[in-house]
Amino acid sequence: MQTLKLSELAKTIRSKNAGVDRITFDIIFRDARTYNAVRRSGAVSRDAVLKLYGLPAARLTDFVEFDAACAIKFTIARERPSGSPGDPDIFGAQQYAPLLDVVVTLPDNEAVGPTG
């Protein structure tokens, strides 16, 4: 069994506006093996994301596993449109941080080397 943080496994973890009412999150892996191992681990699932961000299911509008880019991608509805007074992140660019420390447990046959 191998336990790593998502930040040790993914090449890119980012968030950004997808239009004015949504923020989309991309977790991109360097290769298909790592991508599939993380996918199968269940560490980044619909439920895991809802729990991490404390969201009701209705706020998670999309959850896609995008094989061509070795990426897991999900999108949430904003509490209010981007740039409204009091919105602290107009671009939605810093909402990914809690994903960095998500713990991923891989079985021995799927263990991978950290990519840093």
Add this chain to the structure above:
Amino acid sequence: MQTARIICPNGHLGFAPLKPESFALGVAAGPDFIAADSGSDDVGPGPLGSDTSTSPLAWQTHDLEVMLLAARARGVPMIIGSAGDTGSNSRVDLYVGLIRELARKHGLAKFRLGYFYSEVDREKLRAKIRAGDAIEGLDGREALSEAELDATSRVVAMAGVHPFMALLDQGADVIIGGRSSDSAIFAAAALHRGHAEGLSYYLGKVLECASFCAEPYGGKETVLGEIVDGGVHVTAMHPGQRCTVASVAGHAMYERANPYYEYVAGGMLDMSQCRYEQISDKTTRVTGPRFVPAERIRVKLEGAAKLGERYVGMAAVRDPYTIAHIDAAIGWARQQVRDRFGETGYELHYTVYGRDGVMGKLEPVKASAHELCIVVQGVAPTREMAEELCITGTRQLFYARLPDVKGTAGSVAFALDEVMQASAAYRWSVNHTVAVDDPMELFSVHMSEAGL
């Protein structure tokens, strides 16, 4: 079929300047078009509402100048979409004026300067609502009501390829577009050259953000895209960047909820069957994109509504007891504002950095830092009221009455004992689509001349 080699030097012209070295390499590669998008709704509703740019005039001028000189020297069309961040009429006029000035400054030979407007008269939308043709909401929004329309300061429509193609058909050498879909700027050029819709729209999709489709990460560098033997080839021009399968496929999902489908006025680009192939060190080839025409064309609308004038204040806290009771301190300040201004007719926002300033309710970390910075925003109908509101909401943090506080000389630290005027506050009131029978219905195209 004619070639459609397009270079794009900047994913948001004006927001930060293009990098001239990779642009020069792109120009040397012999493009048929030089094109860039200049807009984004990422900058918030303020610029559209107040009809201003968030990009500095100097950077807008810089990029237009570099692109214009290269395009005229090669004798190829230059195409700009979503002029001046918002693509409002005043921003189109600004860019058209800049192109004329630059042509004079450099003594350029006469050329055809085409442009189109994207602003939509609110009465036109009201007539559609009253005729029962709903202005449908995007992303879970309700259909647009007349009340929301009345509150909205300005509306722009998102053009598809149609006005660009109309101007190319008229022989435009330079096109300045109002608000438009990023991909349409480039797709129009490829369609004008007779290429298939799926490949043309995909070419636009991959080029729209310039070097964001390349790696390693580095914005504002030029990329070259072209359609070759039924595929889109995209090549990084910067010597240190490459367009790889990972970087190109990765870009397909950038800034959008779904990586497979892209909607534009006139239809949908389906990227679900795309295949990516590295064909040389710096070039990736993409095949398989399909375009599905819409049965009835719906055009996206963007609109901003003014909420009021705005002032901003800042306060900081170091006392651990006050930090632990920061909501009570803020509650005290809010109460003083209510006592003075009542319950409604204004907005007062507190952002607490060091606790959940960046993420608000999404923040999973519940422990506060050892010091906090509180940003206070006061929004009110007049400047005078916004200023007093914000001063009250900020300064009263200093007088917060917490029962067991040891420091009774002041509950917060001020780096500045003042509040600062900020831009007026707006909100995105329109994120909707409207049905049209003619894709040109909301866009008026104009042709003129520039140069000597």
